[in-house]
Amino acid sequence: MIYSEFIIEVVLENKPAARDPVGETIRRDLLAKKGYDMVSNVRSGQYLRFYLSAENEKKAEEIIEELLNKLRIFNPVTQNFKILKLQKES
Amino acid sequence: MIYSEFIIEVVLENKPAARDPVGETIRRDLLAKKGYDMVSNVRSGQYLRFYLSAENEKKAEEIIEELLNKLRIFNPVTQNFKILKLQKES
């Protein structure tokens, strides 16, 4: 089997009910007070980038999804996660 | 002028030459110990999503870049930021 290197990027963020004080504070204390009122909302989250070897990209994503769930890298009580689908560089 | 709503997603992370103790610890003390040794490296960062109105996407990105710099939401001495270019949902 030939393995290649993949990079998988993930974002974890709080569910709305768990609130997001970081986003709230940036909007309220920084943006609104400094005249950036075109910004109506800010959400914050945690970003993780995994470097791993796998047979193919799909497998790589599966591994990451599995470890996110199994190791509770995201806390299902309070968080959601998404794997980023980035545009390929042209 | 017609304004539309845009969502700009940003990731802030430590510069590549700088250490990332969070990522290192996740890899060493969690993934490696739980058998995920195909993961060779983890880097962590902060994710921010801005909802704003602007004339067009380019303008929206400019506003975000400006406020990240001006309001010191990230420090260029130790951090990089990138605006995420996501694949359009099909």
Next chain:
Amino acid sequence: MTKVKVDENELNVDLTQSEVEWIQNTLERNPSITELGMFDVMWSEHCSYKSSRPKLSLFEDAEKNYDYVLAGPGQDAGVIDIGDGYALAFRIESHNHPSAIEPYHGAATGIGGIIRDILCMGVRPIALLDPLRFGPLKGNPHSQWLFKYVVKGIADYGNCTGIPTIGGEVEFDKCFESNCLVNVACIGLGTIEDFKHAPSRAYNPGDYVVLMGGSTGRDGIHGVTFASRTLTELSEADRPAVQIGDPFTKKMIIEATLEAIKTGYVRGLKDLGGGGLSCALSELTGDGGTGAKIDMGKIFTREPNMNSYEIMLSESQERMAFIVKPEGLEEVLNVFQKFEMAHAVLGRTDDSKILRVYDGDNLVVNLPAIALSESPTIPRTEKRPDYLDQLLTEITPEPSKKLDEIIYILIASENICSKEWVYRQYDHEVGVRSVVKCGDGDSGVLRIIGTDKFIAASVGTNSKHCYLEPYEGAKEGIVEACGNVIANGAKPKAMVNCCNFGNPEKPESFWYFAEAVRGMADCCKNLRIPVVGGNVSFYNEDEVSNTAIKATPEIMIVGIIEGEDNIITLPFKEFGDDILIIGETKAELGGSEYYSVIYDLEGGIPPKVDENQIKTRWNFIQELYKKKLIKANHDVNKGGFIITIGEMCFKNELGAKLDLKDYNNYGLRDDELLFSESVGRFIIETNPRNHNEIMKLAKKFKIYVKKIGVLSQNPTIEIKGLKSGKLEIDALKMKNLYQSTIPNLMEI
């Protein structure tokens, strides 16, 4: 900058031409690029004290002149014997330059560094303190940003390592706007045996040299040369020199190191700070009279293809070097394994007196171990700035505001108001030692579990006074810091200082430094306080105006309280009690907060220090303590005694009825009387029953003490006996202003 040709390369070094020649002559060859880099770093101002050493020799020899001083200047930290078999280590250091460009990581790694210094003495770090300086917060987002992230950096690092931050100091002044000051101090406690087990020297040939902790990366190469220049010159290009702190690894290093020392097989210990491995190895062997043979290939690096220059000079955080007895190597390595700390046996010491570093078969460093620490000194010229004559002649303007208005403005001013916003973010209680907590006393008081002894520590100085008269200002810093620990019931035991000054190549800046050191040396001799360590930070200058910061010799004092019932706190306790002032008030408003806040005036003649007077006052207070005659004590500081009295009222929401008619021996104006910053005064609370006894003792000690009022239940401060009649201050309003200033300003 000097260009030196090495092999095919040309290297820019900070060494002077004559220093390079000295190196060539001593080695009788051209140094290798790595060797040259090592000299460059080790002989930088930051490591070698080139400019400052001649002045620092004014301090009396603490180890020789004080029997309880176990380690004085020259070691990683000062150490004193505090009785009952315990040793106390402490040290202060600056992290100004990195913090000015990266406040969070700059401050965090500052804490990291000072913890390592204490750990090197073989004792457990038990407390941190943090004297800070920023530009004014009001209307200044840059200062707010620096302040917010410096505090957060200290909090995140200190809290995570489990070392309480028990005190500190903050001043705001325009001169610190672009060059903030971040000084950090650490106290360590252990037994005298612990301390003896871990010298920062390698005395014995044949011992193993072991590196433990984080990996070695390219980060922070030449951090010390960065700290040895002004921000203007270098900051942009040198920005990668700022390090990322890792408090979790540091916590593991602390535990692994202390446990390794307990094995009894550690014979020497050195942290890797400025100058990295080159600095640590040359100090260990050079000062220990040995040499060593090191295999660089054993060093665990973070990045591939690092060359010997990078590896030897990397200042990657969180690393320690151990000198280990051969028979105990395994046991020590087992300890590191338990904590899962990376480690490598780099080589062994020998009796060659030469430090040899091999990269494979290549001998990349081959230097007499002592050579690196034999840095030359540079004579600097001193010149008193011309502008001082003008400044010192400033006189007190006619009051432009009513006295009560002024009191409210002063209590709300940034330099006087409560710093609770800062210490709430610090875990100041971890360790279950903190007896007098932030805000409840002039100093932080820690118990020593298992004894009836307590440590009191305080740090501070008055930059405005030092700007006008550095000699007197530096003395005042000592009297002030001692006054703080005395106010809590302690006897001052020893001092360390952190000298923050401008560019020593400028005669005016160097004059400030020289005067401040002279002041500290004289004052410490007169008051019998040993100077057991310190640190010098030069090149603190404003980027734009190219002017130096106000001279800031930070003073840290540790004292000991014998017995729990001798601990005194600041708040007034009971209405009906007397309020007494110790010491006279003179017209000493030069450099005061009153001048600066009300008139935006920097000038006038600042307070003078009379050590003889001060010493008898201290003895008198100790006598009152012995007789249990003092219920609350607070030394008078910025803003004058009226501010002091206000602060003492807040906690229990009491008030005071003051009569100052007979407390004005010099016929002062009302504002002079109320706001003067004469040094060494105390406000105490006493039981009226004891008045005669106290006055009798005062007479015996020839001390000026005066009852100036009584405590009232109603939270109002009434002042009678002023020239302008009567004054009424709402103590609750005052309290509210005191508490809300910084939170309001920091809601960015």
Next chain:
Amino acid sequence: MRVKIAVLDFPGSNCDLDTIHVLNNVINIKADLVWHNYFKESKYDGVILPGGFAFGDYLRAGIIAAHSPAIDEARVMLEDGRPVIGICNGFQILTEAQFLPGALLQNDTLTFICKWVMVKVENNETAFSNKMNIGDILNIPIAHAEGRYYIENLKELEQNNQIVFRYSNENGEYTKDSNPNGSLANIAGVCNLERNCIGFMPHPERASESILSPKGTSHGKNFFYSMVDFIQKRL
């Protein structure tokens, strides 16, 4: 009867020695500090996960420690009814390990907070509160950055009487001002259904000696006495 308690020492625990000090010298019972990798449940009648920053609290407070083998050992104790107590960081670990419901999120101030607060006892039938009375108001310090308790189903928690302590003012009222970190319903401590596992955000070990308390109290002792009493009743 000899009661033997383990205080778990994770990499980054920093209230470990403080807790040991109080157990050994104030409560006067036998307690061992046990390095997480060496922990064997069979030797102990109860376990305390102390405060601190296990694994630096990197990623999320408590998450990495929650995956350690020591937690598997503690699970055995949890299941056979021995007390498993989490203080501060220990509470975070216990929620991440799913011994306890809910989660602890970043304080709504976004800062670390170190200060003395008051908590009121809501349930005195647990292994960490049985020597108290319902309605007691206790003086105790907090020191944390991630102590904002959150749970999706608060009703269920209330119905099951799993809320053990709440932040209150001195009159016992659950006001916004008395809630230091934005916790849902002022929650400061919760228990499992069996009442042998309790997580508590404030630090009883810092409140067990009057010399350390601004008001001269020593309410923290009752937590540890409760634990000892709970063990003695089981034995």
